[in-house]
Amino acid sequence: MRNVDDLYDYSVLRRLGEATMFVARVARPTLVLGGSQSPDVVDASKLGSTSLRRRRGGGGLVLLRPDDLWIDWWIPSSDPRWSFDVHVSSIQAGTWWASVLREFTSGVVSVHEGSLEGERTFRLVCFAGRGPGEVFIDDRKTVGLTQWRVREGVFLSTVLHAEETSDVIEYLVAVPEGLGEALDHEVLASLEHADRETVVLRLRQISGSWDLRLLDVAS
Numbered sequence: 448m449r450n451v452d453d454l455y456d457y458s459v460l461r462r463l464g465e466a467t468m469f470v471a472r473v474a475r476p477t478l479v480l481g482g483s484q485s486p487d488v489v490d491a492s493k494l495g496s497t498s499l500r501r502r503r504g505g506g507g508l509v510l511l512r513p514d515d516l517w518i519d520w521w522i523p524s525s526d527p528r529w530s531f532d533v534h535v536s537s538i539q540a541g542t543w544w545a546s547v548l549r550e551f552t553s554g555v556v557s558v559h560e561g562s563l564e565g566e567r568t569f570r571l572v573c574f575a576g577r578g579p580g581e582v583f584i585d586d587r588k589t590v591g592l593t594q595w596r597v598r599e600g601v602f603l604s605t606v607l608h609a610e611e612t613s614d615v616i617e618y619l620v621a622v623p624e625g626l627g628e629a630l631d632h633e634v635l636a637s638l639e640h641a642d643r644e645t646v647v648l649r650l651r652q653i654s655g656s657w658d659l660r661l662l663d664v665a666s
Contacts (some may be wrong), residue, residue, distance in 0.1 A: 449601045454479055454500040454664065466526045468657035469519040473498070473507055473511045473664050478618055480493045481573070482595070488571060492618045500664075502604060504595035507573040510618075514609035516635055516643055518650060520657070523600040526591045528655060530601075534560070537580025537592055540603045543654040544582045544590045544595070549644060551638040554584040568623040568664045572615055574608075575629040589633040607646075 454477075477498040480486060483506060489499060489508070503507075511517060520540060522529045530536050541558040549556045557582060565576035573591050577583075580603075582590035595602040613630040616622045635641070651657060 449491070451480060451486050451499055451501045453614070455500045457503050457595070457602075460521055460602055461597055463543055463600075464523060464525075465656075465658040466523060466528065466656070467521040467660055468651060468654070469521070469660050469662050471515075471516075471517045471519060471662040471664060475513065477511045477664070479509045479534055481508065481593070484508065486571075486619055489618050493505050493618050502595075504580065504593040504594065504600070504604065506591070506593040507571050507576065508615060508619075509573045509591065509606065510607060510612045510615040513608065514635075516607040516609065516646060518605050518607075519645070520603045520605075520654070521600060522603070524598065526600070533594065533596065534562075534579045537578070537594055538602060539580070540592060540605060540654075541580035541582050541590065543605075543650060544605065546653050547649040548584065548589065548638070550584065550649065551641040551646070553569055553639070555586075556589075557583050557586070559583065566623075566625070566629065569626050569629050571619070571623065572626065572630060574612060574615075574624055574632050584633050587631060587633045598620075601613050607635050608632065 468596050480501045481505050545556045549583050563578050569575035580592045581666050590607050592605045613627050
């Protein structure tokens, strides 16, 4: 099994005493493994200029690109928005997103409040499943969400892709039948009269007071 660098410096996150909202960006296309996911699912010979990283937390593989709207929140355990309940934390973040997205679409926006759903073999890739707190427009996945919990707080990571990501299957060693179709999802460009800056501003306003940090992830 190959060693894969972390997406973040998580030791720095754990030392943050303030509730922090990150607006993050990758410098180039980056495949991000789930916390317990083996890098052996990725064919290294197909990576080319695409970077491979690992995030802390659950879920499957995500393909990040520079134009994706990638928003993360660090909530210290001393903050009133922190909860013992894993589902409550995820649904809270999904509700923030849903409140904003309803301003930019005429579609039906919903937050998945149940447990993890979807074909088990498809969970190889994050956007092929349905997890707590994830947001849908007309039942098409729009915002993916994962979380990482430690005694100091909870880290909620979310992404609204700028473009389709079904090409993530091109990097896989083995592709379960039907996975490509399961990766159909909404993108930022499908929102009505929305731009990155406005969406970020509304998320800040709706989700409460945060220390805002812009983060470029070198990859």
